[in-house]
Amino acid sequence: MESLKMIQQTIVYLEDNLLMDIQLDTLARHIGETPFHLNQTFTMITGMNIEEYLTRRRLSEAAADLIAGKVSLLEIAAKYGYADAAAFNDAFRDYHGLSPLQARTHRQQLKQLNRLYVKLAVTEEPPLSYMIESKVQSRLIGHRTQIASKALYNHFLIADLLLDHYEEGKLAELAEQGDGPLYLVVHPHPYGLELFVGVASDEKTLLETEHLHHTKFAVFKKRGHLDYIFNEIWQSIEQQISVMLDYRKNDYYIAQLNLPLDFNSFDNKISFYLPIE
Structure with a gap:
């Protein structure tokens, strides 16, 4: 249960600071864990490391902003921490497989990672023997x-x-x-x-x-x-x-x-x- 509690605390911190520059050292000190175990546990439970979670969440939110069409591409790039439109375009294409300009016309093809929540689960697969x-x-x-x-x-x-x-x-x-x-x-x-x-x-x-x-x-x-x-x-x-x-x-x-x-x-x-x- 300790691992699940740590994952929940981590997700809350990441979501509360989604638009901030989050350093693993700082996050680990906030949670009260070493960077290795924090990232290791997060990765093994969620299937992605902390950096990947942040990138996918930000680019999912950025896609929603593009579809809404209320702010410019440059403003969206700056909002989600990219130095310029070119850097944002590259990251957006890497994740979604589409350019930001295609987001509104191909919205069905966009990926969407919503905030994760912790839950208990069971499996038929046995653990490693030791x-x-x-x-x-x-x-x-x-x-x-x-x-x-x-x-x-x-x-x-x-x-x-x-x-x-x-x-x-x-x-x-x-x-x-x-x-x-x-x-x-x-x-x-x-x-x-x-x-x-x-x-x-x-x-x-x-x-x-x-x-x-x-x-x-x-x-x-x-x-x-x-x-x-x-x-x-x-x-x-x-x-x-x-x-x-x-x-x-x-x-x-x-x-x-x-x-x-x-x-x-x-x-x-x-x-x-x-x-x-």
């Missing part, structure tokens, strides 16, 4: 990356980071220095996210280090494409698992993957460790 496991404390060596809040709107953030590490030779370097699987450690914080990619090792190193200190986790095992597998796991956690399992929110989360990674395959195996109370 096991409760204890994990010994361990030391990782690897690379730490700070992610700004704005970048959290990228649905492929983690896959993109892993691909960058692969292309820069960092994954090969880690495979040579460590023994066993690749670890991805996710640390949410008030200004974004910290991601650590590494391998277990007790050897001396010039690389950065990370120490895993929790012992009790709910462990999810899944196979899939790196572009989608993280969101698929989080979707099940946010929509179903969180109702029946108390986990340590805004603590760190661990993804364990086997090397080498295959960025074109749906056969990558992942173990996802969710810290529990």
